[in-house]
Amino acid sequence: SQQGEEDPQALSIQEGENATMNCSYKTSINNLQWYRQNSGRGLVHLILIRSNEREKHSGRLRVTLDTSKKSSSLLITASRAADTASYFCAKGNTGFQKLVFGTGTRLLVSP
Amino acid sequence: KAGVTQTPRYLIKTRGQQVTLSCSPISGHRSVSWYQQTPGQGLQFLFEYFSETQRNKGNFPGRFSGRQFSNSRSEMNVSTLELGDSALYLCASSPNSGTGVNEQFFGPGTRLTVL
Numbered sequence: 001s002q003q004g005e006e007d008p009q010a011l012s013i014q015e016g017e018n019a020t021m022n023c024s025y026k027t028s029i030n031n032l033q034w035y036r037q038n039s040g041r042g043l044v045h046l047i048l049i050r051s052n053e054r055e056k057h058s059g060r061l062r063v064t065l066d067t068s069k070k071s072s073s074l075l076i077t078a079s080r081a082a083d084t085a086s087y088f089c090a091k092g093n094t095g096f097q098k099l100v101f102g103t104g105t106r107l108l109v110s111p
Numbered sequence: 112k113a114g115v116t117q118t119p120r121y122l123i124k125t126r127g128q129q130v131t132l133s134c135s136p137i138s139g140h141r142s143v144s145w146y147q148q149t150p151g152q153g154l155q156f157l158f159e160y161f162s163e164t165q166r167n168k169g170n171f172p173g174r175f176s177g178r179q180f181s182n183s184r185s186e187m188n189v190s191t192l193e194l195g196d197s198a199l200y201l202c203a204s205s206p207n208s209g210t211g212v213n214e215q216f217f218g219p220g221t222r223l224t225v226l
Contacts, residue, residue, distance in 0.1 A: 033214060042115070042201060042217035088154065097142045097205050097215065098167045101154035 006102040019076040021105040023089030031092045115218035129190040136204030143185040148199040
């Protein structure tokens with residue numbers, strides 16, 4: 001079963017606008033990761049944020065983590081049509097390479 | 112470096128048959144994980160192998176099995192296929208050798224259809 005719930009389930013915006021996706025989880029984490037998936041293909045890693053970090057940036061991406069609320073958010077600034085994809089958060093914990101994925105947010109960026 | 116490769120990319124089988132999927136990790140990566148993705152259940156962890164040993168296993172029936180070879184390549188097998196096994200099967204590799212979870216590099220997946 002999935003431990004991460006994401007909202008919104010779907011998001012439709014125009015190019016140039018910002019997109020924010022939220023992820024909540026139930027149990028403690030070592031880190032939280034965000035992945036992108038284009039149309040039923042493999043996943044691409046975007047950002048990993050550790051439990052002792054609060055914010056992380058990578059290009060147009062900004063991820064925040066609030067461990068007290070067990071939630072994370074992914075912000076994509078100045079969205080482009082190429083950002084159209086599904087975005088998943090994944091909970092990582094110490095031990096082995098097992099990720100527990102959220103339900104995903106489908107993002108549609110229109111030109 | 113070449114990315115994670117999975118073969119075959121598409122597969123059609125009938126109920127009751129068995130299937131073997133193959134995954135070649137990125138060179139130097141010793142950890143290989145498998146995930147099943149379906150519209151209903153989303154992305155679910157199947158198992159992870161490291162140095163030819165299964166280190167972790169998800170909540171799947173025994174019909175799902177896997178193995179890893181000395182060159183880190185991995186295979187997963189599903190026996191007695193059911194309609195519900197239709198899914199995208201994703202393989203991921205990671206260089207991680209110990210505790211802690213690092214980013215994983217995913218292959219393009221094998222889309223299995225069971226008729």
